[in-house]
Amino acid sequence: MLRLRGRSRPFLPVLLLIVAVVAAVPLVTGNPSMREELFFMLLLVTLATSVNVITGYTGYVSFGHIVFFGLGGYGAFWLMQALGVHFLVAAVLGVIPAVLVAAVVGAAVLRLRGAYFALATLGILEATKAFMTNFDPAGGAVGLSFNFSIYAQYGGAKSAAELAYVFMALVALAAIAASYLVRHAKFGLALMTIREDQDAAVVLGIDPARTKVAAFVISAVFPALAGAAFFFKNGIIEPGSAFDLTRSIESLVMVVLGGVGTVAGPVIGAAVYEWLRGFLITSPALASFQLTIAGVLLLVVVLFATSGLVGVLRARFPAVREWLE
């Protein structure tokens, strides 16, 4: 009888532990600037890990994925500001508009394949941004901002920022866990079958429409939660920062850099990308070339290491292969 490769290696717990330990450092040391930096990195980890579910596992490049970050942010922000809802409740409810858009619009645009889907997601992002810019109840182009007294119920601005940070870290951990579970579930196998050959998938008994919409919805949940935390901490939200195309594309770059369709890839990609940017920005000689260098780096990965950093690590260090998924 053929021996089936067991899933005995504790890859997920190790990955979660590493992220959790790193995330805990600024809470222990009480270093606010480090907390800010790590907040942003955890946000990027969440965005990259989420977009990887629809792009890496399913093969549908979602250029406008940041729309879910913005929708979650706006939903939660409005609930907190207009109705005085507690942040944690608002963040969870803020997922609803993101999930609705993912399910309804996803059902329509996930029929498209390849570049057409990618373009459609850009359309969704720009349309949503244009709508919010002209939607007065959400502040229009100016957006919404908190009165600082709103942080009083959380024990002041500092503890509100800490709450947002802890929440962000938990969302990142949940996104990684969800990515792993999807990857190893029957559902994930259906996604990868669709990625490889959708026409064959149908003949094998997979319902591509439902499966893809489910993946799109899952990939929308975590960016929405992250958006709630990000704008709660910032105290201001406006269409430009909520629906930022550059950040949307950056999260795809991180996925490609780390390793498309892997669990660890988006995490490593986000961390390396953000570390590199920090390094370049603070280096006087290279600061003005940071985007150029990032672009060249992306070209190198796409041309010479299509499986990303995870692929390079796996190829170079066989011992790592069994550990890195």
Place this chain on the structure above:
Amino acid sequence: MSALLALRGVTVAFGGLVAVDDVSFDVEEGSITGLIGPNGAGKSTVFNAVNGVYRPRAGSILFDGRDIVGMPSQRIARLGIARAHQVVRPLTDLTVLDNVTVGACFGRDGLGLAAGRRRAAGVLEQLGLADRASQPAGSLNVAQKKRLELARAVAAGPRLLLADEVLAGLNPHEVDEMLGVFASIRDAGVTILMIEHLMQAVMHLSDQVVVLDYGRLIAVGTPAEVQADPAVVEAYLGDPRAAERLMADEP
């Protein structure tokens, strides 16, 4: 025995081109039916109609007494019709085992992932691919990919297997092995409808042979009846050498 699959006046057309024209035949449960005909006779189109890839312009297709015309392919697959394609389409980045697991998990039996893996491992063993299980499917050679295609279809636990030229491109030794595989699949209770150009194989394996020419059904019967049918010899096997070859291969 009763008909597991029954085609009734099935017509498939693409614009003005009628690829399958008013075709009717039955496939008995537990049998092997060979579907033969020259290139372009409409054999693969019949398969595409049966598993819902093309919708017939007219006629009905009864699977276990139920009309499946208009059903989406994935539902037909879950009812128990699996297909091994002529042009193999492995999921190249997935392992051989995962490829077959897809069949087990989403086909008729709809197994869970763990049970699907076990079923897939068993089928790979049966089809002699067990030692390739953890390789990416893209790394297999043509003969292995053909087997994989068949393994994926069998793993679904289908009631009806549509096998489209699974023997094409195999060497005589591999063909012999595959004939044994087909017989064992049939013995496991799976009804088989196969398109095949290797007359020897078709005539040897089939309980019934269906002959198409230019989209029309020109003969149905046992291998012996079909080979003796003047319509088949004259119209389909109009090439005398092909007729000779067919006769020489008589089992």
